[in-house]
Amino acid sequence: MVEKNNSGRGQRELKVKVKTARGRKLSSTRWLQRQLNDPYVRRATSEGMRGRAAYKISEIDDKFRFFAPGVRVVDLGCAPGGWCQIASERVNSNNNKKNKEVGFVLGIDLKEVEPIAGVDLYTLDFLDEGADLLVQGWLNGTADIVLSDMAAASSGHKQTDHLRIISLCEAAAYFSFDVLKEGGTFVAKVLAGGAEGNLQKILKEKFRKVDNFKPAASRSDSSEKFVICQGYRP
Secondary structure (H helix, E strand, O other), rough: OOOEOOOOOOOOOEEOOOOOOOOOHHHHHHHHHHHHOOOOHHHHHOOOOOOOOHHHHHHHHHHHHHOOOOOEEEEOOOOOOOOHHHHOOOOOOOOOOOOOOOEEEEEOOOOOOOOOOOEEEEEOOOOOOOHHHHHHHOOOHHHHHEOOOOOOOOOOOOHHHHHHHHHHHHHHHHHHHHHHEEEEEEEEEEEEHHHHHHHHHHHHHHHEEEEEEEEOOOOOOOOOOEEEEEEEEE
C-alpha cells in the first residue's frame, strides 16, 4: 500500500506502508517497511549498488580521501559487495579511467560473492591460520588499504552484540597489521558502547592518525560508527 504524505509547498512524498501478513512477525513487518522507505535503499536499487552500505564507504572516502587510482585494497567480509563496488571505481581496478593507474581490489568473505567488475573475490575465513599469507600472495605484496564492514550476527542483547563486533574489529585490525604496507589505511565498523577503548588505544599506537566518523548513510538510530586509521606504523 502506498500512502501520500504532504511535505509542504504542494510537494508530496510517497511512503510505502506494509500490511502485517499471516506468519510474519511484527518486527519483520517494521523492518520491511523501513527498508522500502529508506532513501539509500531506493538509491542503491536504482544505481545498481549492492546495498545502502556502499554509500557509507563513499561518504567516508569523500571526507578522508584514502582511495586513489592505483592503490591496492583488501575488503574483509565483503558480502554482498557494495564496498568493493565503490573501491573498484575509485582505485580504478575496473580500468574505467583509461588514463589513470589501475588499482587492485581483493574481496574475501565466508560465503561466495557474485562477481564484481574489477574485483578479485575469494571465499576465505580471514581468521584461519595462514590467511594473511594467502592474501599477500594474491596481492603479490602488501595492501594500501584494509576495509572491514563486518558485524557479528545479532543476539538481540545490545551489550553482547557490542562486545562481539568490537572483538571482530580487533581481529580485523590485527589482520591489517600483517598485510598493510607502511603508511597504509585501516577502516572498520564499530559500535559505540564503552568497550572500544582498548581497541582505540591499540590503533593509536599503530597509526599516526585515528578518527571516528558516522556517515549520513548510517541510520540515525544505529550505534554504528567507523574508525578511520591512517599512516600505519609497522
